[in-house]
Amino acid sequence: xxxxxxxxxxxxxxxxxxxxxxxxxxxxxxxxxxxxxxxxxxxxxxxxxxxxxxxxxxxxxxxxxxxxxxxxxxxxxxxxxxxxxxxxxxxxxxxxxxxxxxxxxxxxxxxxxxxxxxxxxxxxxxxxxxxxxxxxxxxxxxxxxxxxxxxxxxxxxxxxxxxxxxxxxxxxxxxxxxxxxxxxxxxxxxxxxxxxxxxxxxxxxxxxxxxxxxxxxxxxxxxxxxxxxxxxxxxxxxxxxxxxxxxxxxxxxxxxxxxxxxxxxxxxxxxxxxxxxxxxxxxxxxxxxxxxxxxxxxxxxxxxxxxxxxxxxxxxxxxxxxxxxxxxxxxxxxxxxxxxxxxxxxxxxxxxxxxxxxxxxxxxxxxxxxxxxxxxxxxxxxxxxxxxxxxxxxxxxxxxxxxxxxxxxxxxxxxxxxxxxxxxxxxxxxxxxxxxxxxxxxxxxxxxxxxxxxxxxxxxxxxxxxxxxxxxxxxxxxxxxxxxxxxxxxxxxxxxxxxxxxxxxxxxxxxxxxxxxxxxxxxxxxxxxxxxxxxxxxxxxxxxxxxxxxxxxxxxxxxxxxxxxxxxxxxxxxxxxxxxxxxxxxxxxxxxxxxxxxxxxxxxxxxxxxxxxxxxxxxxxxxxxxxxxxxxxxxxxxxxxxxxxxxxxxxxxxxxxx
Amino acid sequence: xxxxxxxxxxxxxxxxxxxxxxxxxxxxxxxxxxxxxxxxxxxxxxxxxxxxxxxxxxxxxxxxxxxxxxxxxxxxxxxxxxxxxxxxxxxxxxxxxxxxxxxxxxxxxxxxxxxxxxxxxxxxxxxxxxxxxxxx
Numbered sequence: 068x069x070x071x072x073x074x075x076x077x078x079x080x081x082x083x084x085x086x087x088x089x090x091x092x093x094x095x096x097x098x099x100x101x102x103x104x105x106x107x108x109x110x111x112x113x114x115x116x117x118x119x120x121x122x123x124x125x126x127x128x129x130x131x132x133x134x135x136x137x138x139x140x141x142x143x144x145x146x147x148x149x150x151x152x153x154x155x156x157x158x159x160x161x162x163x164x165x166x167x168x169x170x171x172x173x174x175x176x177x178x179x180x181x182x183x184x185x186x187x188x189x190x191x192x193x194x195x196x197x198x199x200x201x202x203x204x205x206x207x208x209x210x211x212x213x214x215x216x217x218x219x220x221x222x223x224x225x226x227x228x229x230x231x232x233x234x235x236x237x238x239x240x241x242x243x244x245x246x247x248x249x250x251x252x253x254x255x256x257x258x259x260x261x262x263x264x265x266x267x268x269x270x271x272x273x274x275x276x277x278x279x280x281x282x283x284x285x286x287x288x289x290x291x292x293x294x295x296x297x298x299x300x301x302x303x304x305x306x307x308x309x310x311x312x313x314x315x316x317x318x319x320x321x322x323x324x325x326x327x328x329x330x331x332x333x334x335x336x337x338x339x340x341x342x343x344x345x346x347x348x349x350x351x352x353x354x355x356x357x358x359x360x361x362x363x364x365x366x367x368x369x370x371x372x373x374x375x376x377x378x379x380x381x382x383x384x385x386x387x388x389x390x391x392x393x394x395x396x397x398x399x400x401x402x403x404x405x406x407x408x409x410x411x412x413x414x415x416x417x418x419x420x421x422x423x424x425x426x427x428x429x430x431x432x433x434x435x436x437x438x439x440x441x442x443x444x445x446x447x448x449x450x451x452x453x454x455x456x457x458x459x460x461x462x463x464x465x466x467x468x469x470x471x472x473x474x475x476x477x478x479x480x481x482x483x484x485x486x487x488x489x490x491x492x493x494x495x496x497x498x499x500x501x502x503x504x505x506x507x508x509x510x511x512x513x514x515x516x517x518x519x520x521x522x523x524x525x526x527x528x529x530x531x532x533x534x535x536x537x538x539x540x541x542x543x544x545x546x547x548x549x550x551x552x553x554x555x556x557x558x559x560x561x562x563x564x565x566x567x568x569x570x571x572x573x574x575x576x577x578x579x580x581x582x583x584x585x586x587x588x589x590x591x592x593x594x595x596x597x598x599x600x601x602x603x604x605x606x607x608x609x610x611x612x613x614x615x616x617x618x619x620x621x622x623x624x625x626x627x628x629x630x631x632x633x634x635x636x637x638x639x640x641x642x643x644x645x646x647x648x649x650x651x652x653x654x655x656x657x658x659x660x661x662x663x664x665x666x667x668x669x670x671x672x673x674x675x676x677x678x679x680x681x682x683x684x685x686x687x688x689x690x691x692x693x694x695x696x697x698x699x700x701x702x703x704x705x706x707x708x709x710x711x712x713x714x715x716x717x718x719x720x721x722x723x724x725x
Numbered sequence: 726x727x728x729x730x731x732x733x734x735x736x737x738x739x740x741x742x743x744x745x746x747x748x749x750x751x752x753x754x755x756x757x758x759x760x761x762x763x764x765x766x767x768x769x770x771x772x773x774x775x776x777x778x779x780x781x782x783x784x785x786x787x788x789x790x791x792x793x794x795x796x797x798x799x800x801x802x803x804x805x806x807x808x809x810x811x812x813x814x815x816x817x818x819x820x821x822x823x824x825x826x827x828x829x830x831x832x833x834x835x836x837x838x839x840x841x842x843x844x845x846x847x848x849x850x851x852x853x854x855x856x857x858x859x860x861x
């Protein structure tokens with residue numbers, strides 16, 4: 068084929084074609100030539116009819132006096148036309164793709180020009196038929212056909228110019244130069260026609276190459292798409308408007324148990340839809356085909372499907388409808404979500420348990436804080452009680468009793484005893500010393516009993532605080548943010564003292580927040596404890612905890628807890644609130660996860676920022692501000708949590724307010 | 726002009742005649758052949774009407790071709806041009822080719838004679854059907 072092609076168009080054009088483009092080019096050229104031949108098929112017939120009509124109208128009969136005969140023009144039109152039409156029509160009919168057919172058409176067409184010129188008595192206007200015919204022949208995109216046609220025209224003009232000048236030019240005598248002039252104009256047109264014919268061939272070659280490339284890209288795309296669909300994790304099912312399966316991928320085979328051969332061409336409803344849903348399915352399909360409306364298209368839907376064994380299982384699917392000519396094609400991607408639903412159920416259960424456990428753990432953490440504080444105070448109580456006990460044990464009350472007994476034994480001789488007896492003269496001195504001693508004992512007991520009362524009062528306050536938070540769970544209250552933060556700090560205060568942490572407060576004036584204070588306290592205690600632990604190894608650079616309260620206009624109230632501890636790596640920042648994530652040796656990874664969940668539950672959010680390892684970290688708890696006139700929930704300030712800076716200062720922590 | 730009433734080529738000759746006589750400075754006769762044996766009115770064809778419609782042209786029937794023979798006109802469309810003195814200045818066809826309208830050597834010669842100049846040619850070929858039956 069390439070050889071034949073090269074023969075026709077030359078080596079320059081032949082080597083430009085790829086094996087994929089060549090058949091496309093051949094087909095396009097063939098189509099072009101078929102169309103051109105079809106034009107000539109009818110054009111030749113029309114020209115024949117025109118020639119006959121021309122002869123009949125212009126010169127139907129030749130008159131010789133009274134007698135007349137059919138004009139020779141008519142016979143020329145009839146016979147010559149028949150000859151000129153029959154040969155090309157036979158070729159077009161039986162050898163449409165042959166070069167011979169094209170050349171015969173070219174010869175016939177140019178001789179038709181000659182016939183018409185003759186019938187019009189050599190009218191110069193009829194010569195335009197030559198140029199028109201050459202232009203139409205150019206549609207063959209075959210320069211050799213054009214050359215054949217030009218040769219016929221020139222030879223015809225030369226011969227008739229010499230022997231039948233009236234036939235071609237309408238005059239009795241015509242010079243040879245006239246034929247040359249006509250031939251020259253034909254060559255003039257030929258130059259352009261041949262040039263543009265070659266351009267047309269090259270353009271067709273280019274289009275064929277582009278089409279081949281596009282076709283290849285399309286095929287690759289289709290192949291890729293088929294591969295994607297075939298290897299998709301989801302089952303892919305296509306259905307026609309009649310409800311029959313049109314496409315069925317490997318995952319569909321696996322999911323539903325029907326092989327491709329068993330599925331394609333069968334009703335989708337019979338293959339994968341449980342019997343009780345089939346009527347609804349058919350109704351929905353019918354309604355869509357009738358009205359174009361559907362409630363299931365282009366949405367993600369979960370339903371029960373059925374496999375080959377009749378087992379029903381949940382699937383998730385999306386269906387799209389594609390207009391396919393006059394009908395529709397429905398495409399569905401389906402996924403068996405049995406495992407996912409079970410996993411989700413287990414996850415929900417685990418979360419529920421986790422939340423419950425954390426709530427209990429939160430209570431326990433608060434309780435531990437309370438007990439820790441109570442324990443510290445009880446130490447002081449114990450000391451005070453010991454001092455009181457020791458004081459009472461070492462009391463000089465017995466000595467006073469001895470003196471009183473000695474005085475009672477004198478029976479009226481008390482004056483002589485006090486003045487004459489050496490022991491009596493010592494009694495006043497002894498009473499004075501006893502009075503001093505008892506006064507000192509009284510002072511000690513008074514001080515220690517006061518301290519004891521104070522310590523017991525502190526225990527009562529701490530226990531009341533814990534009770535206050537424990538009983539308020541689940542209720543949203545309007546609370547000042549600084550109160551929440553101070554209460555949390557009070558519970559973790561002992562740890563701060565023990566670790567020598569400097570606490571700095573940077574509180575802005577912000578509106579109260581509307582929160583569940585138990586959960587909020589749980590979050591803040593957890594954050595404070597984490598901050599404290601993050602600074603454990605900070606001995607050389609000090610431990611500094613900055614507590615902040617701020618709010619941007621229109622935004623949430625932000626409680627920030629900034630430490631200068633070990634910091635967080637960038638990769639851990641995105642994982643830190645995840646379930647089970649921890650960097651502590653003994654951590655469980657629940658604390659921040661639960662805190663983040665709790666923050667969401669109270670309508671807030673928990674965020675973290677760190678500039679990296681060693682740069683410390685800041686956790687920000689965003690809480691919803693209570694609107695002015697907010698009536699939801701309670702407005703309560705725990706009686707035990709008012710002190711502005713008591714904990715830090717009373718426990719030896721330095722506190723600054725800004 | 727001597728003409729065959731049914732000659733297709735004579736239509737062009739009449740058109741040229743109309744162009745030449747547009748100046749109105751000549752007396753023009755067109756004689757249509759009525760061959761021997763033809764019925765009366767046989768010569769009254771479309772060509773007759775066309776010729777009669779040309780201003781200044783008188784149309785006559787040439788019974789049995791007497792005039793054609795007298796003037797020696799053998800072909801339809803043959804024109805004979807006489808000057809004021811009665812001298813024949815031109816004889817022949819006034820179309821360039823068969824059925825062709827437009828400038829021709831015959832037409833140009835008549836125009837020159839009408840202007841008083843000597844015609845370039847005094848004889849040109851005539852294109853049309855025969856006026857005198859070839860068998861005669």
